[in-house]
Amino acid sequence: EVQLLESGGGLVQPGGSLRLSCAASGFAFSSSAMTWVRQAPGKGLEWVALISANGLGTYYADSVKGRFIISRDNSKNTHYLHMSSLRAEDTALYYCAKGSAASGFDPWGQGTLVTVSS
Amino acid sequence: EVVMTQSPGTLSVSPGERATLSCRASQSVSSSLAWYQQRPGQAPRLLIYSASTRATGVPARFSGSGSGTEFTLTISSLQSEDVAVYYCQQYNNWPPYTFGQGTKLEIK
Numbered sequence: 321e322v323q324l325l326e327s328g329g330g331l332v333q334p335g336g337s338l339r340l341s342c343a344a345s346g347f348a349f350s351s352s353a354m355t356w357v358r359q360a361p362g363k364g365l366e367w368v369a370l371i372s373a374n375g376l377g378t379y380y381a382d383s384v385k386g387r388f389i390i391s392r393d394n395s396k397n398t399h400y401l402h403m404s405s406l407r408a409e410d411t412a413l414y415y416c417a418k419g420s421a422a423s424g425f426d427p428w429g430q431g432t433l434v435t436v437s438s
Numbered sequence: 439e440v441v442m443t444q445s446p447g448t449l450s451v452s453p454g455e456r457a458t459l460s461c462r463a464s465q466s467v468s469s470s471l472a473w474y475q476q477r478p479g480q481a482p483r484l485l486i487y488s489a490s491t492r493a494t495g496v497p498a499r500f501s502g503s504g505s506g507t508e509f510t511l512t513i514s515s516l517q518s519e520d521v522a523v524y525y526c527q528q529y530n531n532w533p534p535y536t537f538g539q540g541t542k543l544e545i546k
Contacts, residue, residue, distance in 0.1 A: 355535075357482075365474075365482065365525055367535040379533040415481055424472030424529060426484035426493060 322346035322427050326416050329432030332406055340401040340432055342416030350394040355419035356401050358412035359431075366412075370419050371399060384410075406436045440464055440531050444524075444538035450546040457513040459541045461526035466506045470530030473502055473511045476540075477522045485524075486511065513543075521545055 328340040342354065355370040369390040370379045378390050387406075392399035403410065413433050417425035441464040451457045461471070473486040484493045486502035489509060499514045513520055526538040 364540045365476075365527075365537040367533075367537070370533070370535070381534050421529060421532075423487040423491075423493075424474075424484050424527060425482075426487075428481040428483070430481050 322418075324416050324418070324427060324429035326414065326429045326432040329414065329434045331435045331437065333438050334407060334436055336406050336436070337402070337404040338406065338434060340403065340414055340416075340434070342399050342401075342429060344397045344399075344418070347418065349397040353419040353421070354390075354392060354399045355417050355425055356390065357415045357417060357425065357428075358410075358434075359415070360409075360412045363412075368414070369401060403434070406434075408436050410434060411436045439534060440467060440528050440536050442526055442528055442536050442538035444526055444541045446541060447539075448542045448544065450544045451513075451516045452546045453518065454515050455546075457516050457520070457543060459511040459524055459543070461504075461509040461511070461538050463507045463509075463528055465531070467528040467530035469505045470528055471502075471504070471509050472527045472529065473500075474525045474527065475520075475522045476525065477519075482525065516543075516545070518545060 323345045325343045356368040371390045375392050389402040413431040415428050415431045417428040443462045445460045469489040471489045474482040476482045490502045501512045503510050523540045523542050525540050
């Protein structure tokens with residue numbers, strides 16, 4: 321069964337840092353691009369970042385560029401989102417998903433909640 | 439950046455009736471268009487990719503059409519489990535990948 325499991329969310333103060341993890345199973349992780357998408361409370365979907373299968377290509381939304389870093393460890397079937405200089409507007413449910421340039425994002429994890437507040 | 443605009447914002451349809459959801463792109467995205475379903479309290483789920491190809495396990499009552507800048511998601515006979523928010527997404531001109539603002543589908 322294809323599965324993605326996010327972890328690492330929590331409450332953090334403005335200006336703080338957090339690292340999200342996404343553990344994958346049931347598919348060829350090292351051959352797959354991976355991505356993060358977030359959803360602020362009661363709002364729509366916003367793409368955050370994507371990393372290529374070999375980790376050499378990384379892409380970011382302008383809203384997080386310079387503050388977030390996406391990375392991966394293919395030996396652990398896990399990818400990460402390192403978030404720093406967090407702002408209140410980064411508060412959201414963060415989903416990881418398997419990315420594809422040819423067929424959209426599928427599947428998705430259940431999400432991990434990040435709350436930025438003092 | 440390609441802006442995706444969905445209409446209507448909310449759609450109320452009777453059980454067994456047809457539901458038609460629209461998505462417009464600010465510039466051509468060819469057929470690089472996906473539709474997602476997000477049921478209340480759940481993660482999004484891929485329904486359609488390449489504008490008209492159903493993802494694995496998606497019921498045949500869901501169909502997608504269109505190319506360029508105009509796209510449609512049709513549910514031929516609405517079931518109660520189809521109550522959800524539906525999002526379109528373009529993956530032709532990225533980064534960034536962009537989503538529409540969503541259409542909320544309700545049972546009348």
